[in-house]
Amino acid sequence: MRSLRFALVAASLIAGFANASPADPKNGAEYTTLSSPQPVQATGKKVEVIEFFAYHCPACNAMEPTLNAWVKKQGDNIVLRRIHLPFQGANDPEAHLFLTLEAMGKLEEYHGKVFRAVHVERQRLMKDDAIIDWAVKSGLDRAKFLEAWNSFGVQTKLRRLQAVAEAYKASSTPTIVIDGKYVVSPATVAQANKIQGMNEALSATTQVMDALVAKAAKTK
Incomplete structure (x- = not known):
């Protein structure tokens, strides 16, 4: 099962991101940008947010209330889509x-x-x-x-x-894609900010998502 692996936040794997910040996320640290952006279904000024998840994924289960609260806070700024990653194949x-x-x-x-x-x-x-x-x-x-x-x-x-x-280059869960191009996960945010607790990682992830939604909205 390739769900969120918080072991990746061990010091040996997070060197080099000391200047990262959830409020000012860096491409290649807390998030990556797809080389081939995907079409979005959101219309108007709304920003599309996709969650790749799996029902058996413990981190997805942990993230569910945090994500729901974040979606409610964003209101009409976004449109959320969920896609279940097919871990067992077709x-x-x-x-x-x-x-x-x-x-x-x-x-x-x-x-x-x-x-x-x-x-x-x-x-x-x-x-x-x-x-x-x-x-x-x-x-x-x-x-x-x-x-x-x-x-x-x-x-x-x-x-x-x-x-x-x-x-979407989504191979683990949970993975969030914003505006068809910005890819972020609690694992990458935890790595970039040397976070070891799940609650802290989820909170920091929503900060990155806030920043990326704002970034995407500027181009609408």
Whole structure:
């Protein structure tokens, strides 16, 4: 599992970033810029923010309340998109669940419930059968869930996920992409600022995200 690796903040791996600051992030330190920026879906003055995440990722679970609070604070400045990284390949069951909930219009209601099932209730939602069983026990209609699960739209999006992740250079979670070009993660921010605590890293990451949203907004 390639989730956030806070071991990377060890002193031997963070030398050279002593002048970094979350409020004044440096390209190549706290964030990187894609050599091939990707098209954005946000319109007008809004800045697109994408979170690459995975339901089994402990750091994604830890970041969820921080990210939700940050999104609320940003208000109309941004549009948030979530993309589940397909760690298990083209048929990744967790990504399949995410896309199915999205297609059913149930994502807002069930997104947090999936995190709770995995990280609090310790349920193993890593296989199709286990996920379908959980969905039904959690109140979703089995027929409607399977209809969305097997739909052409969901299947097509699922097959495209790996190519999408590669285009954004997203290989670990959580990874945030702002305006289709600025890539940041708690791991890189922790490295750059010699932060070892998760809460501190998440807080610093939102500061970097603030700065990058402001930077992107200037070009709108």
